Amino acid sequence: MTKKIVIANQKGGVGKTTTAINLAASISAMEYKVLVIDIDPQANASSGLGIDVNKGKNTIYEVLIEDLDIKKVISKTSLHYLDVVPAHPRLVGAEIELVNMIARETKLKSAVKPIEKDYDYIFIDCPPSLNVLTINGFACADTALIPIQCEYFALEGLTQLLNTIRLIQKSINKKLDIEGIVLTMYDSRLNLSKLVKEEVVQYFGDKVYKTVIDRNVRLGEAPSYGKPIITFDINSSGSQNYMKLAKEFLKNGK
Amino acid sequence: MTKKIVIANQKGGVGKTTTAINLAASISAMEYKVLVIDIDPQANASSGLGIDVNKGKNTIYEVLIEDLDIKKVISKTSLHYLDVVPAHPRLVGAEIELVNMIARETKLKSAVKPIEKDYDYIFIDCPPSLNVLTINGFACADTALIPIQCEYFALEGLTQLLNTIRLIQKSINKKLDIEGIVLTMYDSRLNLSKLVKEEVVQYFGDKVYKTVIDRNVRLGEAPSYGKPIITFDINSSGSQNYMKLAKEFLKNGK
Numbered sequence: 265m266t267k268k269i270v271i272a273n274q275k276g277g278v279g280k281t282t283t284a285i286n287l288a289a290s291i292s293a294m295e296y297k298v299l300v301i302d303i304d305p306q307a308n309a310s311s312g313l314g315i316d317v318n319k320g321k322n323t324i325y326e327v328l329i330e331d332l333d334i335k336k337v338i339s340k341t342s343l344h345y346l347d348v349v350p351a352h353p354r355l356v357g358a359e360i361e362l363v364n365m366i367a368r369e370t371k372l373k374s375a376v377k378p379i380e381k382d383y384d385y386i387f388i389d390c391p392p393s394l395n396v397l398t399i400n401g402f403a404c405a406d407t408a409l410i411p412i413q414c415e416y417f418a419l420e421g422l423t424q425l426l427n428t429i430r431l432i433q434k435s436i437n438k439k440l441d442i443e444g445i446v447l448t449m450y451d452s453r454l455n456l457s458k459l460v461k462e463e464v465v466q467y468f469g470d471k472v473y474k475t476v477i478d479r480n481v482r483l484g485e486a487p488s489y490g491k492p493i494i495t496f497d498i499n500s501s502g503s504q505n506y507m508k509l510a511k512e513f514l515k516n517g518k
Numbered sequence: 519m520t521k522k523i524v525i526a527n528q529k530g531g532v533g534k535t536t537t538a539i540n541l542a543a544s545i546s547a548m549e550y551k552v553l554v555i556d557i558d559p560q561a562n563a564s565s566g567l568g569i570d571v572n573k574g575k576n577t578i579y580e581v582l583i584e585d586l587d588i589k590k591v592i593s594k595t596s597l598h599y600l601d602v603v604p605a606h607p608r609l610v611g612a613e614i615e616l617v618n619m620i621a622r623e624t625k626l627k628s629a630v631k632p633i634e635k636d637y638d639y640i641f642i643d644c645p646p647s648l649n650v651l652t653i654n655g656f657a658c659a660d661t662a663l664i665p666i667q668c669e670y671f672a673l674e675g676l677t678q679l680l681n682t683i684r685l686i687q688k689s690i691n692k693k694l695d696i697e698g699i700v701l702t703m704y705d706s707r708l709n710l711s712k713l714v715k716e717e718v719v720q721y722f723g724d725k726v727y728k729t730v731i732d733r734n735v736r737l738g739e740a741p742s743y744g745k746p747i748i749t750f751d752i753n754s755s756g757s758q759n760y761m762k763l764a765k766e767f768l769k770n771g772k
């Protein structure tokens with residue numbers, strides 16, 4: 265049974281894309297079939313998985329706005345069990361283009377239906393906002409995985425994010441649940457990291473993954489080679505953290 | 519003559535808010551009258567300057583959507599020469615609410631006109647997207663100041679940002695110019711920081727400020743006390759960096 269997980273947080277730069285790429289890659293390394301769908305106009309998950317975004321051939325834009333069959337845009341990655349549906353900067357206009365469409369919030373959900381059974385896990389990477397693209401991600405998913413950066417501002421947006429999830433649960437996706445909360449860019453030398461971690465664990469309890477993603481420069485370098493961390497530097501703490509997260513994610517799912 | 523500067527970059531978490539708060543505060547410390555206008559629904563610049571966002575009294579939302587006089591929402595900060603126009607999470611709906619309004623892109627520009635002469639500098643903090651709120655910021659401003667985080671993904675979004683600025687210059691704001699590019703979260707121990715810096719200087723030449731903002735945890739701690747760095751920890755490298763940037767900014771303006 266396929267599981268669809270949206271990776272969302274409207275706060276910018278908290279590690280959504282880094283988590284989408286590396287959690288998906290680590291799970292695919294255990295021979296589960298995994299798909300990453302990039303719905304962010306920045307297309308960072310696409311380029312981080314080796315797609316040349318400027319080639320600009322068919323992307324999620326054509327799927328959402330021109331009803332192109334999603335099978336036509338699925339691309340291979342450097343990992344055998346990992347595919348990606350790339351985004352493109354032209355997606356910036358989707359907010360306005362979708363406004364007057366019928367069922368604009370469930371475009372992604374309908375587009376994904378025919379290919380769901382081909383994958384064990386589908387991860388959706390969202391832009392840093394609560395716009396119609398992110399809402400499409402929430403409407404399509406079974407659960408939401410929320411990266412939280414160990415910074416003060418990252419705490420401030422949580423109430424807004426939870427309110428949005430509640431609204432989605434009441435209206436367009438009754439079964440949406442929280443998959444888990446992952447702390448990112450943790451630096452054990454900093455009080456700020458420890459304080460934020462304490463607050464998040466107090467707020468969310470056992471929804472918070474035991475695995476914490478430490479700050480590790482190799483995670484920032486890997487995307488410039490178009491590779492997930494597991495193929496870029498398997499011995500780095502970043503790679504080990506994401507492999508550990510993958511195992512905890514799979515265990516929770518049982 | 520008042521100068522209005524929009525601080526924008528659709529990439530998330532690059533230091534837009536941290537730059538808006540601390541550059542404005544440093545300039546106000548030199549006894550220039552400065553206003554920060556927060557147009558991000560996250561309202562981080564508002565809380566970072568000591569505003570209790572949940573009190574929810576009148577904010578930029580009422581100014582943009584209900585044509586409230588901006589004078590009614592200007593709030594004091596802990597610094598004598600620094601005021602702030604706060605935002606609120608309800609601004610999330612502004613994208614849809616503004617869609618059918620006439621002159622939706624220049625709402626902020628008209629709202630600010632009556633109070634411009636009361637300030638020497640007005641800084642506008644934008645959300646991490648190129649939506650109608652950010653476009654209002656671009657339409658209102660004389661120049662755009664672009665923070666770039668010393669990370670690979672931060673480079674990727676530059677073309678999209680420059681394309682948007684060019685579109686704005688051709689249509690709604692012919693005089694919009696680039697004020698400057700500031701490198702943020704620089705870590706001199708990391709190759710990644712050095713590589714990104716080289717690329718940015720190669721791309722933008724002397725538009726790049728000589729002052730680089732180093733990664734400094736005190737910049738991340740200050741907002742939890744609702745204070746700019748200059749009043750939170752004036753001896754920190756973060757405070758010294760932003761004071762230096764303020765001097766360079768003022769010198770360029772001459």
Ligand SMILES: Nc1ncnc2c1ncn2[C@@H]1O[C@H](COP(=O)(O)OP(=O)(O)OP(=O)(O)O)[C@@H](O)[C@H]1O
Pocket residue numbers: 275276277278279280281282283304306308390391392448449450477478479480481483484485487502528529530531646669670671672
């Ligand atoms: N654990 C980590 N250690 C070091 N750097 C990291 C880590 N996680 C992410 N980064 C870097 O921090 C930056 C922000 O991360 P990322 O782009 O994944 O966040 P995001 O939430 O997807 O951003 P956006 O809101 O723009 O979509 C990136 O440059 C990334 O390479």
Ligand SMILES: Nc1ncnc2c1ncn2[C@@H]1O[C@H](COP(=O)(O)OP(=O)(O)OP(=O)(O)O)[C@@H](O)[C@H]1O
Pocket residue numbers: 274275276277392415416417418529530531532533534535536537558560562644645646702703704731732733734735737738739741756
């Ligand atoms: N030079 C720095 N050193 C250390 N931490 C920093 C620095 N600049 C910003 N930060 C921290 O990094 C995080 C991101 O910065 P900030 O929120 O200012 O970025 P932003 O571009 O405004 O984000 P958003 O895209 O969500 O609006 C914040 O938690 C902030 O406190």
Ligand SMILES: [Mg+2]
Pocket residue numbers: 280281282304308390391
């Ligand atoms: Mg991202």
Ligand SMILES: [Mg+2]
Pocket residue numbers: 534535536558562644645
């Ligand atoms: Mg901000």
